[in-house]
Amino acid sequence: MTVILVSSDNQDFKVDKEVAERSILIKNMLEDVGESDSPIPLPNVTAAVLTKVIEYCEHHRNDPIQVPEETDDPRKRSNDIEEWDMKFMQVDQEMLFEIILAANYLDIKPLLDVGCKTVANIIKGKTPEEIRKAFNIVNDFTPEEEAQIKKENEWAEDR
Amino acid sequence: MHNRQHPQQHVFIPSDEPLDYRDVALHFSWFLDKRTLLACLRVSRSWFAALEPCLWHSFTLQRDLPDPASLHQPHQATQQRQQGRTVFHPRRYPTLGSLQRNARHIARLRFFGELPLLKVLVPHLNQLRYLEVTRFTDEVKQLLQQNTATLHTLILRADPLIPGDTIIIDMIWHRLLDFTALRVLELNGAIVSDYEGIKFGLICHKLTSLSLIDSKLLERPRSEEEFPRLRTLVLERSFLPKEDQTPLFELCPGLENFTWRSRTGKLSTFKFLVFLNAGRGEALSGLDLSGSQITDSDLASIIRLLPGLTKLRACSSLFGSEATRAITEMRHHQIQELILLQCPEFGPTYAQEVLRTCSRLRVFSAPAVNAADMAQLRWSCTGIEELDICIAGTRRLLAPMVPRHRGIYSQLAVLTNLRVLRLGEVTDMEEGPFLLDLKVHSGLGLLSTLGRLEVLDCEKLKPVMEFFDLQWVVRNWGSLKRLVGSVHPNFEQRDLSNEFLVSQLPALETYLTQAEYALALAGK
Numbered sequence: 284m285t286v287i288l289v290s291s292d293n294q295d296f297k298v299d300k301e302v303a304e305r306s307i308l309i310k311n312m313l314e315d316v317g318e319s320d321s322p323i324p325l326p327n328v329t330a331a332v333l334t335k336v337i338e339y340c341e342h343h344r345n346d347p348i349q350v351p352e353e354t355d356d357p358r359k360r361s362n363d364i365e366e367w368d369m370k371f372m373q374v375d376q377e378m379l380f381e382i383i384l385a386a387n388y389l390d391i392k393p394l395l396d397v398g399c400k401t402v403a404n405i406i407k408g409k410t411p412e413e414i415r416k417a418f419n420i421v422n423d424f425t426p427e428e429e430a431q432i433k434k435e436n437e438w439a440e441d442r
Numbered sequence: 443m444h445n446r447q448h449p450q451q452h453v454f455i456p457s458d459e460p461l462d463y464r465d466v467a468l469h470f471s472w473f474l475d476k477r478t479l480l481a482c483l484r485v486s487r488s489w490f491a492a493l494e495p496c497l498w499h500s501f502t503l504q505r506d507l508p509d510p511a512s513l514h515q516p517h518q519a520t521q522q523r524q525q526g527r528t529v530f531h532p533r534r535y536p537t538l539g540s541l542q543r544n545a546r547h548i549a550r551l552r553f554f555g556e557l558p559l560l561k562v563l564v565p566h567l568n569q570l571r572y573l574e575v576t577r578f579t580d581e582v583k584q585l586l587q588q589n590t591a592t593l594h595t596l597i598l599r600a601d602p603l604i605p606g607d608t609i610i611i612d613m614i615w616h617r618l619l620d621f622t623a624l625r626v627l628e629l630n631g632a633i634v635s636d637y638e639g640i641k642f643g644l645i646c647h648k649l650t651s652l653s654l655i656d657s658k659l660l661e662r663p664r665s666e667e668e669f670p671r672l673r674t675l676v677l678e679r680s681f682l683p684k685e686d687q688t689p690l691f692e693l694c695p696g697l698e699n700f701t702w703r704s705r706t707g708k709l710s711t712f713k714f715l716v717f718l719n720a721g722r723g724e725a726l727s728g729l730d731l732s733g734s735q736i737t738d739s740d741l742a743s744i745i746r747l748l749p750g751l752t753k754l755r756a757c758s759s760l761f762g763s764e765a766t767r768a769i770t771e772m773r774h775h776q777i778q779e780l781i782l783l784q785c786p787e788f789g790p791t792y793a794q795e796v797l798r799t800c801s802r803l804r805v806f807s808a809p810a811v812n813a814a815d816m817a818q819l820r821w822s823c824t825g826i827e828e829l830d831i832c833i834a835g836t837r838r839l840l841a842p843m844v845p846r847h848r849g850i851y852s853q854l855a856v857l858t859n860l861r862v863l864r865l866g867e868v869t870d871m872e873e874g875p876f877l878l879d880l881k882v883h884s885g886l887g888l889l890s891t892l893g894r895l896e897v898l899d900c901e902k903l904k905p906v907m908e909f910f911d912l913q914w915v916v917r918n919w920g921s922l923k924r925l926v927g928s929v930h931p932n933f934e935q936r937d938l939s940n941e942f943l944v945s946q947l948p949a950l951e952t953y954l955t956q957a958e959y960a961l962a963l964a965g966k
Contacts, residue, residue, distance in 0.1 A: 384460055396473075
């Protein structure tokens with residue numbers, strides 16, 4: 284069975300139901316709507332991003348569904364990314380952020396994780412200035428404020 | 443950053459900044475090491491606002507670490523000081539202002555010992571999902587009252603750093619009745635009195651995982667209905683009357699992991715077998731019967747009755763020839779983890795049989811395997827990730843020894859997925875050269891294939907690694923994170939070697955013994 288997804292710029296995407304349901308948002312919508320054939324509008328996702336998201340879901344269509352473990356121990360998370368996902372994520376920064384936003388909106392946790400891991404790997408070990416350079420961010424802290432934040436959170440280094 | 447509504451409130455105009463979304467910020471923070479996360483806080487105001495709550499998502503409060511010098515031999519402590527290693531690390535705590543501002547973000551709290559700081563935090567902790575503590579104080583009882591709607595995991599256990607520590611838990615079943623989200627429960631020293639069966643049953647009905655350690659169950663959970671959600675049941679050094687055991691198993695049709703480790707209470711093997719024979723063990727894939735006095739023959743029967751068995755742990759047990767045959771004949775195509783430490787009946791030839799037939803094996807711990815068997819290169823478990831084994835019979839390897847050495851290294855070299863390698867050499871020789879001296883020329887060079895190796899434990903070996911060998915390690919085992927044991931018999935050279943390795947592999951931690959590592963881990 285196929286469903287039609289409509290991007291914010293009004294492009295139609297015909298997708299297998301099984302693939303579309305990797306998005307929990309879409310899955311829930313389909314359950315609510317029932318047997319209807321009407322296309323599903325996704326006002327927050329452009330065609331370019333939706334193409335990428337569908338590509339991801341197609342490749343991972345047979346992955347076991349992750350049970351949302353609310354208390355998934357953060358300490359046990361690994362930063363490994365499988366090879367296909369790594370290649371998939373080789374996009375410019377803007378697209379990378381858009382994919383993360385789309386994964387969050389569409390509730391596709393594995394894709395959100397891969398996106399976050401990718402960004403995390405980019406900034407790993409960097410100083411604040413290096414991180415700002417990487418993402419073109421303006422520093423709006425005074426040096427005193429920055430020093431205070433550092434001091435106030437020193438305790439966290441121990442843990 | 444522009445003025446935006448607080449990300450947790452409904453945002454009418456979708457933001458194009460990923461960090462504005464609480465879920466995204468949280469997921470992102472989970473993949474950052476602490477240092478990087480702390481650096482992120484200083485990037486900009488919006489990054490600070492988004493990520494400071496994430497810093498507090500998981501919060502551990504600990505009493506200060508005990509001075510390891512007081513627990514070890516004095517001369518080891520002196521050595522540690524000579525190496526410049528910090529032996530006592532006083533912990534730093536957040537400021538009061540920071541605590542009061544951020545305590546509400548704490549979703550996971552781990553708390554060891556008794557600290558006045560908890561009193562300050564308690565009023566703010568209303569969103570707890572995970573709570574792990576070692577004292578059942580009034581503050582903890584207060585926390586339980588405040589978090590009945592959100593708490594998912596509750597762990598009340600003895601302090602791992604204090605040998606013989608116990609925790610006293612009273613009236614727990616009554617307190618837990620109101621918890622709607624509770625799924626994972628681990629209790630040390632709990633008691634189910636003979637009138638609490640129904641309450642116990644009501645709580646079990648919600649749970650996906652129940653662990654009772656050093657506990658006394660004078661009554662089983664009483665319930666008309668089964669516990670469909672219960673996937674994991676752990677009973678360690680706990681007492682459950684024999685007549686209550688089968689009725690308990692029958693209430694758990696979906697059980698996937700079962701642990702019975704007992705010194706006092708006995709698992710009625712007969713009743714367990716009857717239960718399994720009735721086809722009730724179909725979902726069971728993980729079994730831990732360490733320390734139970736189950737006979738080899740009964741172990742074999744249990745293995746045969748579990749079609750889904752993939753993980754078996756039976757340390758300090760009578761696992762022997764019959765159980766081995768059950769594994770190698772019926773479960774060899776599916777068994778992934780087999781942990782058989784301190785099993786005197788599990789001889790080296792049985793270990794070889796397992797390694798030869800169980801191609802899906804990922805984790806294997808056993809007393810020993812014969813050097814001569816190993817050198818024949820017949821292991822089928824090429825995907826193995828964790829291997830803990832001693833190599834026996836090296837003394838009897840006569841000349842030419844070098845080809846035999848290489849045979850052993852060649853067998854290890856095939857295991858390219860190895861992440862954890864713990865090796866020992868069982869020999870009656872007092873002096874070397876020992877087979878596994880971990881020198882490149884003896885065969886270590888063949889292990890350049892183990893590019894994924896993260897942990898090397900050579901505590902039970904007598905390596906004699908020189909600078910050349912260490913350079914080889916740095917070049918070929920770049921993923922090494924942990925080294926346990928001594929790479930050289932001379933302790934000064936060992937210390938220099940460790941210093942060199944750590945300087946070249948910044949993620950590497952070195953420990954003299956496994957016990958030292960366990961202590962360090964418990965302190966985290």
